[in-house]
Amino acid sequence: MDDAKRRGRNQVGVSGGSTPSTPGPSLEAELRTALEVGHLRLHFQPVVDVSVPGMASVVGAEALVRWDHPRLGLLSPAAFLPLAEETGQITDIDLWVIEAACRWLAATPEPESGALHVAVNVAGRTLVDPRLLSTVRGALHNNGLAPRQLVLEIVETRSLADLPGVVERLGELRQLGARVSLDDFGTGYSTLAWLKHLPVDQIKIDRSFITALPERESVALVRGVLALAAELGVEVVAEGVELFEQLEALREAECHLVQGYLLGRPEVEPSLATRMVGTSPVG
Ligand code: C2E
Ligand code: MG
Ligand code: MG
Ligand code: MG
Secondary structure, rough: HHHHHHHHHHOOOOOOOOOOOOOOOHHHHHHHHHHOOEEEEEEEEEEEEOOOOOOEEEEEEEEEEEEEEEEOEEEHHHHHHHHHHOOOHHHHHHHHHHHHHHHHHHOOOOOOOHHHHEEEEEEEEHHOOOOHHHHHHHHHHHHHOOOHEEEEEEEEEOOOHOOOOOOHHHHHHHHOOOEEEEEEEOOOOOOOHHHHHHHOOOEEEOHHHHHHHOOOHHHHHHHHHHHHHHHHHOOOEEEEEOOOHHHHHHHHHHOEEEEEOOOOOOOOOOOOOOOOOOOOOOO
């Protein structure tokens, strides 16, 4: 991972300098430019309610960032977010995503969009950045959205415990009326112990647990998380649902909010209409 990062920084961006040995701009510098000139893109993946058998009604969409790189093509988050985390550029990216995602939802035609939410991913260091609250407030206000239409998914690569003021900040966001979600639940630092301390509205069960469904241990884990979440009044979303068997196992466990390729891939203009969901993938 570190090697890949270093390689990426040194090799990418050799862009026709005067001599072959002249290094081009670093990926870091290119990323700064990308933000300024507007080379970042958002894809949106539907979040659906499957409580009615055979039906999937869209309740919102998650904004996922991509970098439309002039030479390298469309880059996935894995190709540049680790570097952005390291350099701190992640916060500028996250703040841009919040504004762009809210603009997208506001521009999505009614009546579909009025009841929908848009979810954005927020890194730990963005969560504690002093600009976050005013960006959220501004994005909601400028686009005429109800605060609960914005969900902030906290994606953590380091321990949130290392960041001072996290609990307070989550409280402030919720006081604005925005909703807070704990992403990739069950992995890394986002564990059961955290739920007791963090004021959140939603948790997203990580894809690694969904992939193993309907295996018995995974069913038990999903049921356990749902029981605890119900106790705490927290909503649960299962992410990475690819197979109908996985969906069936989730339905049986009464997990009604799901996201995954079976229900819809991330797209520039996703379909937000209610769809049928059968035994073969849709879309
Ligand atoms: P995430 O927030 O957990 O998002 C889900 C990821 O799983 C997305 O990958 C999505 O395309 C992918 N996915 C969704 N359904 C399925 C499925 O059924 N099967 C499989 N195999 N994959 C599925 P993506 O777009 O590559 O994003 C990866 C991660 O990058 C995100 O994971 C999130 O942690 C991070 N990320 C994306 N956009 C942003 C952003 O704007 N800011 C920050 N801080 N992080 C972001
Ligand atoms: Mg997410
Ligand atoms: Mg996730
Ligand atoms: Mg993830």
